[in-house]
Amino acid sequence: MTDRGRTAMDGPGRDGRRLLVAIHDVAPPFEAAVDQLCDLIAPLIGGPKLAMLVVPHHWAGEPLAAAPAFQRRLRAWSDAGVEMFLHGWLHRDDSSHAGRVARFKARHMTASEGEFLGLSEAEARRRIAAGRALVEDCIGRPVTGFIAPAWLYGPGAHGAMAALGLGLAEDHMRVWDPRDGRVHARGPVITWASRSRWRTASSLAVATVARHAHRPLRTARIAVHPGDVTKPVLIDSIAATVRAMTRGRRVARYAELAAEARAA
Numbered sequence: 070m071t072d073r074g075r076t077a078m079d080g081p082g083r084d085g086r087r088l089l090v091a092i093h094d095v096a097p098p099f100e101a102a103v104d105q106l107c108d109l110i111a112p113l114i115g116g117p118k119l120a121m122l123v124v125p126h127h128w129a130g131e132p133l134a135a136a137p138a139f140q141r142r143l144r145a146w147s148d149a150g151v152e153m154f155l156h157g158w159l160h161r162d163d164s165s166h167a168g169r170v171a172r173f174k175a176r177h178m179t180a181s182e183g184e185f186l187g188l189s190e191a192e193a194r195r196r197i198a199a200g201r202a203l204v205e206d207c208i209g210r211p212v213t214g215f216i217a218p219a220w221l222y223g224p225g226a227h228g229a230m231a232a233l234g235l236g237l238a239e240d241h242m243r244v245w246d247p248r249d250g251r252v253h254a255r256g257p258v259i260t261w262a263s264r265s266r267w268r269t270a271s272s273l274a275v276a277t278v279a280r281h282a283h284r285p286l287r288t289a290r291i292a293v294h295p296g297d298v299t300k301p302v303l304i305d306s307i308a309a310t311v312r313a314m315t316r317g318r319r320v321a322r323y324a325e326l327a328a329e330a331r332a333a
Contacts, residue, residue: 087320087325088288088319089254089288089322090118090290090291092106092119092292093294095121097139098127098131103121110307114320115320117146118320119152120323121143121146121152122155124156124157133203133204133207144208152213153212154213155204155212156217159196184219185223186219191225192225215235215237215247220258230247236248237253237326241258243255244290244323244326256286258291259275259289259314261293261303263300273302273303280309280310288326289318
C-alpha cells in the first residue's frame with residue numbers, strides 16, 4: 070500500500086528494475102532532430118517504448134495547430150505505442166518571478182524556458198487545457214500527463230494540474246500524481262546539455278557517473294532533447310548510457326507507474 074508522498078513499488082522486470090526514456094521538445098521545428106533521436110534510441114530499447122513531450126507552439130515558432138503533416142506523425146507515433154505528454158505551450162518563460170528561489174531557478178536552471186515557473190493558476194490552467202485538447206485531438210487518445218518545460222513548476226502550475234485532473238508529472242528528481250501528491254518514482258533524471266561547451270562537458274561527466282551510480286534505482290529515467298543531435302559527443306554518450314541502463318532493466322512506460330499505484 071502506498072501513502073501520499075511515498076514511493077510506489079515498481080513492477081516486475083529483470084531484477085525488478087525498469088527504465089523510462091523520453092524525447093523532449095517534440096514540435097514541428099524539430100522534426101528532423103526527433104527522427105534522429107528515435108532512430109538512435111528505438112533499436113537500443115527494442116522499439117518505440119518511449120515517451121514524447123509535445124510543445125504546441127515552441128517559442129512562438131511554427132505552431133502544431135498549423136502543421137497537419139506533423140500532426141499525422143504524432144498520431145502514427147502514438148498508434149505505434151509512443152506515450153505522449155503535454156510539455157507546456159510555448160516552452161518560453163515570459164513571467165516576472167517573485168522570491169529568491171524562483172528567480173534563482175529561472176536564471177540558473179534554464180535558458181528562459183521555465184514557462185510554468187511563474188504563471189498564475191488561471192493562466193497555467195488555460196495553457197494546459199488548450200495544449201491538452203490540441204495534442205489529444207492529434208493523437209486520438211488522452212495524453213499520459215503533463216511535464217513542465219525545464220521541469221520547473223510554480224504554485225500556479227501545481228494548482229492547475231490538480232484542478233485539471235492530470236495523473237502524471239515529473240521533475241528532475243521524481244515522478245508523481247499531481248492530484249494527490251503520491252510519488253511513483255524517485256531519483257535524478259539523466260539528461261544532457263548542448264547550450265555551451267562547459268555545460269556539455271559537465272553533462273557528459275554526469276552521464277558517465279550515472280551509468281554506474283543509478284544502477285540501484287528501481288526506476289531510472291533518461292531524457293534527450295533535439296539540441297543533443299548537434300554534437301556527436303552527446304549522441305555517443307546517449308547511446309552508451311541507454312545501452313548501460315538497459316542492462317538488467319525492463320524498458321517501461323510512464324503509465325505503468327500510475328497503474329501500479331491504482332492497484333496498490
